Amino acid sequence: MGTVIRDLPLDERPREKLLRYGPESLSNRELLAIILRVGTRQLSALGLADQLLVYFGSLRELKEASCEELQALEGIGLAKAAQILAALELGRRVQASARVPLVVRTPQHAADLMMEHLRYLDREVMRLVILDTKHQVIASPIVSVGTLNASMVHPREVFKECIRRSAHTVVVVHNHPSGDPTPSKDDIQVTKRLRQAGELLGIDVLDHIIIGDNRFISMKEEGFFT
Numbered sequence: 001m002g003t004v005i006r007d008l009p010l011d012e013r014p015r016e017k018l019l020r021y022g023p024e025s026l027s028n029r030e031l032l033a034i035i036l037r038v039g040t041r042q043l044s045a046l047g048l049a050d051q052l053l054v055y056f057g058s059l060r061e062l063k064e065a066s067c068e069e070l071q072a073l074e075g076i077g078l079a080k081a082a083q084i085l086a087a088l089e090l091g092r093r094v095q096a097s098a099r100v101p102l103v104v105r106t107p108q109h110a111a112d113l114m115m116e117h118l119r120y121l122d123r124e125v126m127r128l129v130i131l132d133t134k135h136q137v138i139a140s141p142i143v144s145v146g147t148l149n150a151s152m153v154h155p156r157e158v159f160k161e162c163i164r165r166s167a168h169t170v171v172v173v174h175n176h177p178s179g180d181p182t183p184s185k186d187d188i189q190v191t192k193r194l195r196q197a198g199e200l201l202g203i204d205v206l207d208h209i210i211i212g213d214n215r216f217i218s219m220k221e222e223g224f225f226t
Contacts, residue, residue, distance in 0.1 A: 014046070028059060035087045040075040048075050052084075060213070063088050063120055079108035092116050103135050107218035110171045110209050111139065118175035118211040126153060126174040130167045131206075136164050144174070153190050160201050170198070172208040180212030183224065193221055
């Protein structure tokens with residue numbers, strides 16, 4: 001049986017520690033224990049939190065877990081699974097809303113806009129950051145889902161959205177599920193093809209941003225637009 005939280009010194013109990021020192025002072029397991037609230041006869045809430053982190057390996061993997069996958073662990077029922085998923089989604093939404101810029105003038109702005117939407121996905125997704133003449137964001141539609149290559153990402157689908165929304169310029173953004181944003185040969189080919197199509201239509205492709213795990217690469221800054 002795991003340590004019962006009420007048997008811990010006050011300064012070591014997650015809830016009391018949070019109230020006294022602030023949430024930033026808590027470890028991942030302690031924050032999860034607060035979300036779980038109670039444990040089981042065999043495991044305390046801290047023990048359940050440890051079990052979750054060991055089983056899924058990281059918070060990133062936990063974020064991707066389904067309700068059914070969470071319930072596969074002993075001690076995690078429907079209510080606890082729902083609490084975990086709701087808490088993680090709230091955190092994602094807060095982070096995303098806090099970082100969304102109204103104007104995109106740099107690669108960092110575009111990456112901030114898309115990071116929390118794309119970094120955890122298990123497949124490649126291409127989105128557009130469509131801008132007006134003042135570089136204000138008009139929309140950020142999804143235009144491709146799946147492995148990106150020159151045959152699957154057709155300029156017609158990309159620029160149809162731009163024309164429909166009267167775009168002045170556009171930033172192309174997609175993710176690498178591996179977490180490594182290094183451009184592939186397909187990324188380079190897709191970028192070249194989209195830039196050529198944009199020139200013909202009078203819609204400038206400002207950049208192609210590749211999102212990894214909390215990092216990104218600007219293909220323009222890396223010299224692929226020369």
